Amino acid sequence: MDSTIRLFTKAVTWQVAGFFSMMLIGFLFTGSIAASGGIAFVGAITGFAAYFVHELVWSRIPWGRGVVDSAGK
Secondary structure (H helix, E strand, O other), rough: OOHHHHHHHHHHHHHHHHHHHHHHHHHHOOOOHHHHHHHHHHHHHHHHHHHHHHHHHHHOOOOOOOOOOOOOO
16 A cells, blocks of 8 residues: 555646646636646646545555565465
């Protein structure tokens, strides 16, 4: 299971990448740096929260991880 700080760091780096791509898309649609920045900022905050919660939930679900017994199988 990933540590909380690892999950947090993954969420931050993902959102940084998402922020810039969303800002570019927003600029292409609006032609405004201010509007695209606002769109990207709101999207980054909501996306960060959703991603972090999603990762926390999935880190507690053992399905699909496989189980290693005492013999290492």
